[in-house]
Amino acid sequence: MSLVTVEDLRVGFPRAGVRAVRGIGLTVGAGECVAIVGESGSGKSVTARSLVGLPGPGAEVTAARFEIGGRDALRFGERDWRRVRGGFAGLVLQDALVSLDPLRRVGDEIAEVLATHDVVPRAGRARRAAELLASVGVPEPETRARQYPHQLSGGLRQRALIASALAADPPLIIADEPTTALDVTVQAQVLALLAARKAEGTALLMISHDLAVVASIADRVLVMKDGVVVEEGPTGRVLAAPGHDYTRTLLAAVPSAASRGTRLSAIAAGGVALRTPLPPREARGTEPILSADRLTASYGSRRLVDEVSLEVRQGETVGIVGESGSGKTTVARLLLGLLEPASGEVRLRGERWSGVPERRRRRSRTAIQLISQNPLDSFDPRYTVGRLVAEPLTALPRHRRRDRVSELLDRVGLDGDVAARHPRALSGGQRQRVAIARALAPRPDILVCDEPVSALDVSIQAQVLDLLAEIQAADGTSLVFISHDLGVVHHVSDRVVVMRGGRVVEEGHVDEVFFMPREDYTRDLLAAVPTLGRTPGRTPG
Amino acid sequence: MTTVTRRAAHVARRGLGGLAVLWAAATIAYAALLLAPGDTVDAIIGDGLDTPRIRAEIIAEWGLDRPEIVQYLDYLGRLLHGDLGRSYLLQRGVGEVLASQLPSTAALAVAAALTGVTLALALALVTAGRRTAFRSRLRALTGTAELVAVSVPPFLIGIVLLSVFSFRLGWFPVAGDRGLASLVLPALALGIPVAGVLGQVLREGLERAVEEPFALTARSRGITERALVARHALRHALLPAVTLTGWFTGLLLGGAVIVEAVYGRPGIGQIAVQAVDSRDMPVVMAVILFSAVVYVVVSSLVDLAYLVVDPRLRESR
Numbered sequence: 001m002s003l004v005t006v007e008d009l010r011v012g013f014p015r016a017g018v019r020a021v022r023g024i025g026l027t028v029g030a031g032e033c034v035a036i037v038g039e040s041g042s043g044k045s046v047t048a049r050s051l052v053g054l055p056g057p058g059a060e061v062t063a064a065r066f067e068i069g070g071r072d073a074l075r076f077g078e079r080d081w082r083r084v085r086g087g088f089a090g091l092v093l094q095d096a097l098v099s100l101d102p103l104r105r106v107g108d109e110i111a112e113v114l115a116t117h118d119v120v121p122r123a124g125r126a127r128r129a130a131e132l133l134a135s136v137g138v139p140e141p142e143t144r145a146r147q148y149p150h151q152l153s154g155g156l157r158q159r160a161l162i163a164s165a166l167a168a169d170p171p172l173i174i175a176d177e178p179t180t181a182l183d184v185t186v187q188a189q190v191l192a193l194l195a196a197r198k199a200e201g202t203a204l205l206m207i208s209h210d211l212a213v214v215a216s217i218a219d220r221v222l223v224m225k226d227g228v229v230v231e232e233g234p235t236g237r238v239l240a241a242p243g244h245d246y247t248r249t250l251l252a253a254v255p256s257a258a259s260r261g262t263r264l265s266a267i268a269a270g271g272v273a274l275r276t277p278l279p280p281r282e283a284r285g286t287e288p289i290l291s292a293d294r295l296t297a298s299y300g301s302r303r304l305v306d307e308v309s310l311e312v313r314q315g316e317t318v319g320i321v322g323e324s325g326s327g328k329t330t331v332a333r334l335l336l337g338l339l340e341p342a343s344g345e346v347r348l349r350g351e352r353w354s355g356v357p358e359r360r361r362r363r364s365r366t367a368i369q370l371i372s373q374n375p376l377d378s379f380d381p382r383y384t385v386g387r388l389v390a391e392p393l394t395a396l397p398r399h400r401r402r403d404r405v406s407e408l409l410d411r412v413g414l415d416g417d418v419a420a421r422h423p424r425a426l427s428g429g430q431r432q433r434v435a436i437a438r439a440l441a442p443r444p445d446i447l448v449c450d451e452p453v454s455a456l457d458v459s460i461q462a463q464v465l466d467l468l469a470e471i472q473a474a475d476g477t478s479l480v481f482i483s484h485d486l487g488v489v490h491h492v493s494d495r496v497v498v499m500r501g502g503r504v505v506e507e508g509h510v511d512e513v514f515f516m517p518r519e520d521y522t523r524d525l526l527a528a529v530p531t532l533g534r535t536p537g538r539t540p541g
Numbered sequence: 542m543t544t545v546t547r548r549a550a551h552v553a554r555r556g557l558g559g560l561a562v563l564w565a566a567a568t569i570a571y572a573a574l575l576l577a578p579g580d581t582v583d584a585i586i587g588d589g590l591d592t593p594r595i596r597a598e599i600i601a602e603w604g605l606d607r608p609e610i611v612q613y614l615d616y617l618g619r620l621l622h623g624d625l626g627r628s629y630l631l632q633r634g635v636g637e638v639l640a641s642q643l644p645s646t647a648a649l650a651v652a653a654a655l656t657g658v659t660l661a662l663a664l665a666l667v668t669a670g671r672r673t674a675f676r677s678r679l680r681a682l683t684g685t686a687e688l689v690a691v692s693v694p695p696f697l698i699g700i701v702l703l704s705v706f707s708f709r710l711g712w713f714p715v716a717g718d719r720g721l722a723s724l725v726l727p728a729l730a731l732g733i734p735v736a737g738v739l740g741q742v743l744r745e746g747l748e749r750a751v752e753e754p755f756a757l758t759a760r761s762r763g764i765t766e767r768a769l770v771a772r773h774a775l776r777h778a779l780l781p782a783v784t785l786t787g788w789f790t791g792l793l794l795g796g797a798v799i800v801e802a803v804y805g806r807p808g809i810g811q812i813a814v815q816a817v818d819s820r821d822m823p824v825v826m827a828v829i830l831f832s833a834v835v836y837v838v839v840s841s842l843v844d845l846a847y848l849v850v851d852p853r854l855r856e857s858r
Contacts, residue, residue: 054757054760083763084763085760086761086762087763089761091761093754093761099757100755101755101758102755103850104772104776112762112764116763116768117763148852150852150853150856164758165761
């Protein structure tokens, strides 16, 4: 018997004039994992939340059939829904740092479920909370239960969130992007945890933007776009032989080793998505344009970067991969000359870049520019796009700036009328394009990209990566590309540096490092990456 | 450094900071009073007999012929020993004068604070939560009421309350300090503006908190909206409200002066007005120091309250 049966579900927000879900059907049975895949705004999260009666303020939900646990959910009152929430369906959201109440102890959050659904009497709740933490693989559960979310690592936090969703032993778990903010190795652990629950007979509804994550765990996939399901079927079939152009475009947009040298934003037509080749890059110089020699940086007594050396040649892309806390971003700041190394030296275009007074550095600052993960944070919110892009153009006479701004916006694929708008009013992809335009304004030799596409949907990520590749081919710009996403790094990089705990674990040509890793850590990292090729039928265990 | 020594160092730093504030308050007040027009001897004589001999005696008795810096240092020295000096006007120890008036003002301030906080909490809790037609109307109504409460000065509220409840209805005494009944109207007059601002801040905090991702998680556990507000949202809403405590202490101190005048209540406010009027310097100084002490204590308590409410701040950086 299926736990959830939905036919022609529609969810609208009349006051906002939004029809988020426009007639979808869905069933989830015991021991089954169904995944809804889609990009932001596709209606996948609203669908998930509607299943526990929390579609959001002002929502109107209608359906031809809407059964939860065999009962007609269209007739549910608030009291019925409260019994469903936590009791019948546990909800696991993204990023436990904000999804757990930051002012309450982890154990109390779990105990709240136990109390609400009367699972155990008051006296036993603290012990049961610790047991639940232990059951999701949290070490020292008694201690952890007394801690606050910010005191736990990202992985432990997410486990605690899962423990709270499991507390009343619901037959269904709804996981909305449960691994999105996590490192790959932690992501693999969390996915294994969910897979284990599934093996015990719990039904799993998984919401994700990441096809690869879904590939490793889901039995069936629904691909959503603009509030409708464009394609659904067994995971293996949908990923291997997609029947809809949108699915093909999505799959083609996932960067990997195989996609090197091709455009990710493929145009799917006539049943196939063809990746067109990127323009070839210029021959590279042999002399490094940027070099770091045994860099060290500390914060208090903690060593953030330890003896890191790397070289970047003209027109080359050097990838830096590592998990959070590995020192990637600190290396970026050292390279940009925003942080002085405690020891070691950075050289830019053959001249000393670290250890010199800012006065001498200022002249060369335009040669190396940053593109960050969240450009909005680096924009003055009062500035228009035009002013933001014109800001670095101080050398240009005023009347020429406007022309240069529209030229730059044109290069990054933005309309000229964007110049008059504020970055807040733009989409995430457009903002990142503005950031790239601004970084390109002073005609830099090197772009340092720190997680430039991590906050973007896969199709938008594809466009931004294509754009960077085109710019690089045309200008011979060098790229330092920092990312936690190994697929992205493999797609863009010529050489790669693997970091862990502030040290370089391994480096070399990207194919050598990723296909024939020498170090165990690199191997573990690569093994943890979910890939499209691995479907549940083929995973060992 | 261990946690204990770090904490001890923190407490010591705060203590020294507090002392510095008190010293600065005393010094600035002293300088300001010196610069104010009028003669100290005139102030001490008041309406009494004014002859050259009496003047000379007064100058000798109070040591007014010494250089100002010596008088200032002498004053500081006596302060350190807890001696606030003698009132020129009342011819009694200032400490004694303050002590006799303090309970009345403290009662008013505490009653007003409780009234303000209770009203604010009640309004915020009733109006926050899922939007229903009834709640929307209630929210619009309280929003207006809060705006009125914030913008109308306490003395006007006091006079309106007096004319309605004392003169017209005769429920409460018109003036004086006789038991609980006489406390009700002054506490309301002083508490209503507090409730206005605090209520707005609390409700905004609650509304923001119930939109946060953790609130969705909490709802997904099947808890009621009331439990969500009581167990989760209220604590988040308290953070900005705690920040306002300093402002609200100032309002209570400043407002007490006016409300005590309107209701003819004894208290620090009355004493302060009288003392400024008649250049009774030791009393004015004492009132200023008293306010400074209250501020130092309150701001220390506020810092502690932050730590209690928000565990993220407990980590010593």
